[in-house]
Amino acid sequence: MTRSFDVLVVGAGPAGIAAAVCAADEGREVAIVDENPHPGGQIWRIGRENTEHGKVVGDAEVWMRRLDRTSVQSFLGWHIFDAPAPKVLRAAWGPEVAELHFKSLIIATGARERLLPFPGWTLPNVLGAGGLQALVKAGLPIRGKRVVVAGTGPLLIAVAVYLRQKGADVVALCEQASTSNLLKFGIGLLGQPTKLADAVRFGWQSRGIPLRTSCWPTAALGRDKLERVALNDNGRAVEIEADYLACGFHLVPNCQLVSLVGCVLDGSYVRVDEFQQTTVADVFSAGETTGVGGVEAALVEGQIAGLTAAGARQKAASLLKERNATRRFTRLLDRTYALNPDLRRLPASDTIVCRCEDVSMKAVQGNASWREAKLQSRVGMGACQGRICGAACEFLFGWGMESVRPPIQPVPVGSLIGTRAENF
Amino acid sequence: MGHLVTGQGSTYDVVVVGAGIVGAACAHFLTREGLRVAVLEKGIVGGGATAAGMGHLVAMDDSPAQLALTKLSLQLWRGLLEELPASAEYRETGTLWIATDEEEMAEVRRKYGLYSSMGLACEVLDGEALAKAESELRRPLAGALRVLGDGVVYPPVVAQFLLREVAERGALFTGRSVSSIEGNVITLGDGTRISTGYVVNAAGCSAVDLTSGFVMRKRKGHLIITDRYPGFLRHQVVELGYLKSAHSVTADSVAFNLQPRATGQILIGSSRQYEDEGAAVDDDIVRKMVERACAYMPGVARLSALRIWTGFRAATPDKLPLIGPSPGNPKVLLATGHEGLGITTSMATAQLITDMLLGRSSPIAREPYLPSRMNYEAAHA
Amino acid sequence: MPEFILVLVNEVPVRVERGSTVAVALFVAGVPARRSVNGSPRSPVCGMGVCMECRAEVDGVLHSRTCQIVCEPNMQVRTQ
Ligand SMILES: Cc1cc2nc3c(=O)[nH]c(=O)nc-3n(C[C@H](O)[C@H](O)[C@H](O)COP(=O)(O)OP(=O)(O)OC[C@H]3O[C@@H](n4cnc5c(N)ncnc54)[C@H](O)[C@@H]3O)c2cc1C
Ligand SMILES: Cc1cc2nc3c(=O)[nH]c(=O)nc-3n(C[C@H](O)[C@H](O)[C@H](O)COP(=O)(O)OP(=O)(O)OC[C@H]3O[C@@H](n4cnc5c(N)ncnc54)[C@H](O)[C@@H]3O)c2cc1C
Numbered sequence: 001m002t003r004s005f006d007v008l009v010v011g012a013g014p015a016g017i018a019a020a021v022c023a024a025d026e027g028r029e030v031a032i033v034d035e036n037p038h039p040g041g042q043i044w045r046i047g048r049e050n051t052e053h054g055k056v057v058g059d060a061e062v063w064m065r066r067l068d069r070t071s072v073q074s075f076l077g078w079h080i081f082d083a084p085a086p087k088v089l090r091a092a093w094g095p096e097v098a099e100l101h102f103k104s105l106i107i108a109t110g111a112r113e114r115l116l117p118f119p120g121w122t123l124p125n126v127l128g129a130g131g132l133q134a135l136v137k138a139g140l141p142i143r144g145k146r147v148v149v150a151g152t153g154p155l156l157i158a159v160a161v162y163l164r165q166k167g168a169d170v171v172a173l174c175e176q177a178s179t180s181n182l183l184k185f186g187i188g189l190l191g192q193p194t195k196l197a198d199a200v201r202f203g204w205q206s207r208g209i210p211l212r213t214s215c216w217p218t219a220a221l222g223r224d225k226l227e228r229v230a231l232n233d234n235g236r237a238v239e240i241e242a243d244y245l246a247c248g249f250h251l252v253p254n255c256q257l258v259s260l261v262g263c264v265l266d267g268s269y270v271r272v273d274e275f276q277q278t279t280v281a282d283v284f285s286a287g288e289t290t291g292v293g294g295v296e297a298a299l300v301e302g303q304i305a306g307l308t309a310a311g312a313r314q315k316a317a318s319l320l321k322e323r324n325a326t327r328r329f330t331r332l333l334d335r336t337y338a339l340n341p342d343l344r345r346l347p348a349s350d351t352i353v354c355r356c357e358d359v360s361m362k363a364v365q366g367n368a369s370w371r372e373a374k375l376q377s378r379v380g381m382g383a384c385q386g387r388i389c390g391a392a393c394e395f396l397f398g399w400g401m402e403s404v405r406p407p408i409q410p411v412p413v414g415s416l417i418g419t420r421a422e423n424f
Numbered sequence: 425m426g427h428l429v430t431g432q433g434s435t436y437d438v439v440v441v442g443a444g445i446v447g448a449a450c451a452h453f454l455t456r457e458g459l460r461v462a463v464l465e466k467g468i469v470g471g472g473a474t475a476a477g478m479g480h481l482v483a484m485d486d487s488p489a490q491l492a493l494t495k496l497s498l499q500l501w502r503g504l505l506e507e508l509p510a511s512a513e514y515r516e517t518g519t520l521w522i523a524t525d526e527e528e529m530a531e532v533r534r535k536y537g538l539y540s541s542m543g544l545a546c547e548v549l550d551g552e553a554l555a556k557a558e559s560e561l562r563r564p565l566a567g568a569l570r571v572l573g574d575g576v577v578y579p580p581v582v583a584q585f586l587l588r589e590v591a592e593r594g595a596l597f598t599g600r601s602v603s604s605i606e607g608n609v610i611t612l613g614d615g616t617r618i619s620t621g622y623v624v625n626a627a628g629c630s631a632v633d634l635t636s637g638f639v640m641r642k643r644k645g646h647l648i649i650t651d652r653y654p655g656f657l658r659h660q661v662v663e664l665g666y667l668k669s670a671h672s673v674t675a676d677s678v679a680f681n682l683q684p685r686a687t688g689q690i691l692i693g694s695s696r697q698y699e700d701e702g703a704a705v706d707d708d709i710v711r712k713m714v715e716r717a718c719a720y721m722p723g724v725a726r727l728s729a730l731r732i733w734t735g736f737r738a739a740t741p742d743k744l745p746l747i748g749p750s751p752g753n754p755k756v757l758l759a760t761g762h763e764g765l766g767i768t769t770s771m772a773t774a775q776l777i778t779d780m781l782l783g784r785s786s787p788i789a790r791e792p793y794l795p796s797r798m799n800y801e802a803a804h805a
Numbered sequence: 806m807p808e809f810i811l812v813l814v815n816e817v818p819v820r821v822e823r824g825s826t827v828a829v830a831l832f833v834a835g836v837p838a839r840r841s842v843n844g845s846p847r848s849p850v851c852g853m854g855v856c857m858e859c860r861a862e863v864d865g866v867l868h869s870r871t872c873q874i875v876c877e878p879n880m881q882v883r884t885q
Binding site for chain 1: 821822824825826828829832833837841842843845846847848849850851852853854855856857858860866868872873874875
Binding site: 378 | 471581599650710719725
């Protein structure tokens with residue numbers, strides 16, 4: 001299947017949806033692709049249910065409804081795996097393959113959680129914080145289960161509140177950042193009324209959830225699956241019984257696709273100008289790929305990208321001020337949730353670092369670079385191609401990740417060339 | 425690790441430039457003979473062509489000289505197996521050379537005769553036996569030659585392993601680029617000068633930048649690796665037409681070449697291209713490779729592909745490597761130009777280089793690989 | 806009222822809410838999605854298609870990312 005669009009949007013989270021809606025409202029032919037079967041991205045994903053906590057649903061509903069009213073073509077459950085030529089992407093859905101041609105491309109592939117290795121983190125029922133939330137949204141029954149939410153970042157509170165609303169018993173909420181950092185964060189929010197309101201609302205909703213700051217898991221314990229979580233709570237060792245450990249250390253951007261199409265990165269983020277234009281002509285990026293700044297940043301960046309891609313640069317310009325405010329929030333987040341260097345000592349020498357290939361800390365340690373570690377130990381060579389262990393090693397060893405290679409998600413060999421397996 | 429001594433005092437008997445499999449093997453052999461060896465590598469160990477190659481250890485008979493070199497190499501590999509760490513992923517897979525028709529079966533029989541006469545264990549399989557040996561192959565096929573002693577390794581780990589003793593008894597310097605070699609003096613990128621007894625130029629495709637007087641071209645290759653499918657494939661399987669592909673001197677070519685990794689992964693080869701010196705994956709080549717692979721083994725199309733990468737083979741005009749003194753500078757020995765066989769032939773290369781430096785004779789004739797032949801070729805081209 | 810469907814996990818019927826992903830069915834069945842390279846049990850981690858820990862055989866396709874696939878009635882899921 002080959003299809004052509006004026007504007008192709010990859011990622012159906014807030015940034016992608018806003019981009020698609022704005023470009024469509026300008027009369028462009030638009031398609032939006034997301035590998036998840038449900039739209040909404042990490043925060044708005046609806047799946048089987050439509051109403052969730054407070055204001056987020058407000059925004060979500062507004063934008064989802066706007067999306068429904070446009071003529072945007074949705075490719076849900078399709079993942080982009082290759083950019084075989086300029087202005088063409090290849091997408092797969094099971095054994096099906098589509099070639100999507102575009103005049104402009106907007107990459108809004110968001111972020112994933114940073115997961116850090118510690119003894120026992122590979123036990124079943126130890127998940128990412130957003131990971132457990134996503135699975136509950138996808139139908140996992142959580143009522144009555146004891147959950148420890150841990151790691152760092154504003155996501156933790158949102159996850160804890162959500163899980164409790166779903167009937168989970170959140171037995172601890174462990175934030176590695178210190179109380180003083182969190183207080184500074186609160187003060188920083190004073191200049192950001194909507195964020196402050198969010199914080200107050202979450203503060204209210206999270207009352208009763210036992211929050212521990214300067215606290216992180218040191219081990220997940222259990223035989224065949226998680227039974228207990230060992231914590232370092234302000235230097236004290238504590239153990240808590242739990243059915244699930246939901247542990248994520250803030251977010252890292254998903255820059256595989258921007259890299260694949262040749263966009264220049266600054267550190268781990270893609271470089272964009274004020275109109276969200278990357279260094280590659282007609283390729284834009286919006287949302288967490290440009291900086292982890294939350295849903296407001298994503299929405300405004302998405303709108304700017306969508307309008308600019310559709311040729312409505314004037315309209316886009318009117319949003320620039322709003323975007324600059326969200327930039328300040330991004331920097332505030334980075335400062336507040338900076339990882340405590342002590343977390344580098346979490347993995348023991350036999351702790352698995354690369355989950356795909358079962359490569360231990362001791363095999364990875366002692367190499368001089370990510371590439372050397374990869375070649376000598378197979379770290380990052382498995383199915384996730386370093387998405388999990390690469391981001392961990394970035395923190396543990398300060399290694400930069402390398403450029404990507406197609407396919408950016410595994411696909412059947414036949415799909416590499418756009419042919420279904422049974423046609424050989 | 426030792427330290428570089430600059431100026432007059434030459435601490436090392438031999439300095440090897442390049443820590444690919446060829447440089448590593450040379451350094452290893454020389455160290456075992458008691459020489460003090462330093463290795464200079466501009467990047468990391470085994471990070472060049474050695475990180476990109478399939479690691480098929482294979483007897484090849486494009487020419488008598490090639491067969492002699494690969495055969496000696498396989499013997500030397502066998503001597504090393506005991507010591508190799510498990511992460512070197514050695515497996516004696518054997519090779520199946522697949523014949524699609526009677527004409528190719530005639531070639532199978534010719535090859536059988538030749539290999540047997542050389543003492544290489546092999547057998548002829550008819551179509552039925554072939555289908556039993558590899559059940560995923562398309563049917564019917566005419567048959568195959570099964571070469572039993574061929575195997576598979578993971579080359580970057582082998583290179584690292586070979587350099588262990590070298591680093592202990594001599595020195596290994598990574599992240600140090602050589603910018604020129606004059607006489608027996610090496611100048612590094614940062615201006616450091618080192619004098620030594622002899623230099624082995626094992627800089628792979630870059631060897632031509634350091635030693636003049638010969639030509640080599642880069643021959644690009646693509647490979648595709650899949651997720652793990654233990655039991656899907658047992659042998660390295662290669663179409664007989666591979667010979668035509670490997671040996672065509674001009675056009676881009678693609679041949680069916682499939683390898684079972686120790687991990688259960690399948691490595692899909694292989695392509696050959698001149699004139700493309702960029703590392704980017706070429707969609708057109710991938711298409712041809714996949715079509716070719718699926719023409720022989722349709723089930724490959726269903727396997728989950730994880731990554732495609734490219735690498736460069738250092739190709740000489742006569743398809744034989746350059747092993748021996750550089751015609752312009754007798755203090756420099758070349759060890760490069762192995763094209764698509766450098767993993768295999770690193771061993772015999774190291775043996776010949778060591779014999780030359782120690783003034784010994786070698787188990788095979790060295791003349792076919794001497795760099796001096798290139799000038800001869802150039803004059804007669 | 807939520808509607809439920811049945812899928813087969815290692816031949817055992819498992820009841821999940823319609824719209825649930827296959828990864829959810831694995832949790833409900835109480836089986837690990839896969840055995841790692843060294844044979845240790847693993848269950849889904851990221852829930853968003855990047856960690857690959859949820860890979861299982863779905864309707865005959867090995868290494869399927871179960872967190873990205875919605876359950877269909879009588880789907881055949883086999884852990885790897
Ligand atoms: C036998 C064998 C088995 C292997 N098995 C696996 C496996 O199971 N999984 C796996 O992931 N890999 C596997 N590899 C591949 C290996 O990790 C590297 O991918 C391989 O070394 C080639 O890498 P690369 O070209 O992608 O470059 P990398 O190793 O990724 O990096 C090489 C250098 O080239 C640069 N580079 C990379 N891409 C480009 C580009 N498009 N354009 C310009 N420069 C670029 C990089 O910046 C880097 O500096 C295997 C290799 C071998 C030899
Ligand atoms: C796709 C593909 C498949 C292949 N399959 C096989 C196979 O199945 N079997 C087989 O036997 N062979 C195979 N080969 C061939 C094999 O990979 C090469 O012949 C072999 O790796 C060459 O090793 P080398 O040490 O000469 O080169 P390299 O591995 O390239 O090493 C050269 C080293 O020199 C260093 N260097 C370069 N310049 C300098 C400098 N100025 N100063 C310091 N250091 C320098 C480089 O950084 C590099 O590390 C394949 C090759 C490709 C591309």
